Amino acid sequence: MYDVAIIGSGPAGLSAALTLKLHNKEIVWFGSKELSEKIEKSEKIANYPGVPMTSGKDLNAAFMKQAEDMGIEITDKTVTLISRNGDSYMVLANNEVHEAKTVLFAAGVVLAKGFEQEDEYVGRGVSYCATCDGMLYRNKRVVVVGENEEGEAEANFLADVCEKVSYLPLYQPALNLKETVEVLSGKPKAVIGEGSRVTGIEVEGETVECDGIFFAKNSTPPESLLFGLHTDGKNIVVDRSMATNLPGVFAAGDCTGAPFQIAKAVGEGLVAALSAAAYIDAKK
16 A cells, blocks of 8 residues: 555646655655646746746756656556545556555646536536446446547447447547447537436537446546545645645645646645655554
């Protein structure tokens, strides 16, 4: 079991990983091995203390070298679900389960915009994890909306469970799907429901009837990853110790709200890591 599962490899996640490494905590760090795409694409950064005017590309390279020099590895997998398991948490990433005593969100701002009525039907026909919820739709009709190729694996898994699987790709590479999977085209507009359950999805003005919809997104809202996490709009609510409303769950960086600055993210990552370490030590 890990001490801390860090979600996100931007400056907040890096700061937390470095701090926890220095405190001899066992971590699993989920994110991109290229760290922050947002920083990488920044033309100039002028207000990061100790670093005169520099490009985002150079700063990101320095971040990567520091993580490498510290021997910190990044697990390049997408987290799709986090669930409470007694005093610890189970983190599902690319269909693999990792257990940790605490969770530290540092995933930045969620860029993926939800579709109309998507939030209203989460847990009532809308899901983000086929492995977790697929069996609930045995012999039923489902639609998988994929923003990336991981959606194809979700659709193929469901093809062995469901009566009918339709796949709606929002990208253009070649599809690696089972023959029984129907491929749709167009842009989804809204989740359609009747009463408390999903009944279909609107695609280019037409309704595709189904019993469930699985979204394979490039990013997933934190409250969809971990049930019961308190948010204010898109921001995770934290106190000054960067603790959330759930025991052993902390957050740092852009996901906690403005200002969206590197220095702020780094500072919050440090505080969240120290708080997580103190939480773990108090449990011993």
